[in-house]
Amino acid sequence: MRERDDEWTGLMRSAIAGDSAAYHRLLRAVTPVLRAAARRGLARAGQPVDQSEDIVQDILLAVHLKRHTWDASAPFAPWLFAIARNKLIDALRRRGRRIFVDIDDFAEVLPGETPVETVSASEVAAQLQSLPARQRDVLQSIAVDSASIKETAAKFSMTEGAVRVALHRALASLTAKLREQ
Amino acid sequence: MDTDQLIRTLAADNGHRDRPVGFTLMLALLAAAPVSLLMFFTELGVRPDVMTAMRNPFFDLKFAVTLALAISAMAVCLHLSRPEATLRGFGWLLLIPAGILTAGIGGEMMMPQRLPMMTRLVGNNSRICMTAIPLLSLPILAGALIGLRRGATARPAVAGAIAGLASAGLAATLYAAHCTDDSPLFVATWYTVATALVTAIGALAGAKLLKF
Secondary structure (H helix, E strand, O other), X not given: OHHHHHHHHHHHHHHHOOOHHHHHHHXXXXXXXXXXXXXXXXXXXXXXXXXXXXXXXXXXXHHHHOHHHOOOXXXXXXXXXXXXXXXXXHHHHHOOOOOOOOOHHHHOOOHHHOOOOOOEOOHHHHHHOOOOHHHHHHHHHHHOOOOOHHHHHHHOOXXXXXXXXXXXXXXXXXXXXXHHO | OEHHHHHXXXXXXXXXXOOOHHHHHHHHHXXXXXXXXXXXXXXXXXXXXXXXXXXXXXXXXXXXXXXXXXXXXXXXXXXXXXXXXXXXXXXXXXXXXXXXXXXXXXXXXXXXXXXXXXXXXXXXXXXXXXXXXXXXXXXXXXXXXXXXXXXXXXXHHHHHHHHHHHHHHHHHHHHHHHOOOOOHHHHHHHHHHHHHHHHXXXXXXXXXXXXX
């Protein structure tokens, strides 16, 4: 557990320094832990666990957009679990249940418990349709078609800077829409 | 969109990073402050006898109390903008202005006074004090909440309330330069009522605006 936390902290420091590959690895590493905790929270609230992926994606978006609030001199896991706990409580509340979520739900997930398959989620996909056309095109090109920023720029005859701006705006407004629903 | 696709997309956006919350908060406050200053100088203004008043330690004490409130509350709400932060270890900062004020009341008690205690407490400006401080604090509170929206607080209502405290502290610093009631008893009563009002507004607004 300790080793895992140190590894996450190291990856996040590299990510902040501009290493996107480290950031990618970090997000892939934390996702199974978030998924297991989301399932556990849903199960305890008597909700179908197949909604867990919506919660996982909600947490990942919040982690991404709020990562500037992480203090790089502190360990990463407590920050991550605080974000995740907040989003999980919100999600359960929106589904009509108020439930106590313990921080240990995240900290105590064992490797064996973590399902690795990735399930498709519906909420982000549904909100995608309400984005402005340009933002949606850019987001889909990068997310679904696995295109790079450079390839996306060439495809839509945009500058790379404009693609980056559109991508970030798309993610921010997606998060805002998820929060409002 | 499946989660792997989302993760790939987030990684592609790694180049974009927001400024620290403290920086955004400072910019928002610098933008809001001129509005409150303008309100103050057009509607209230500094009291005419300010040069004499400055020689009165109880006039100066008002600024010590209000600035201590503004600075400590600002530090606490900035701390709370991190999701894993709690009030533990930070909440005591809010006791500093209360301590200064209590010491002031004690000091005044020990000095011979021309006016009876109740007269000093009631003062002449209680109504304007309770109107001016909340009104002057509204632009600052709006700025503080806009800045704090960049943060990720786990306690939106608490963070909003403390942003209200900080805004009331700054507004009261302005108002104190106008008000001719210098007794710490007046400050402890009417400034506190005005501050409580702004704190409640901050809590209500924060509960809505500071959720992330």
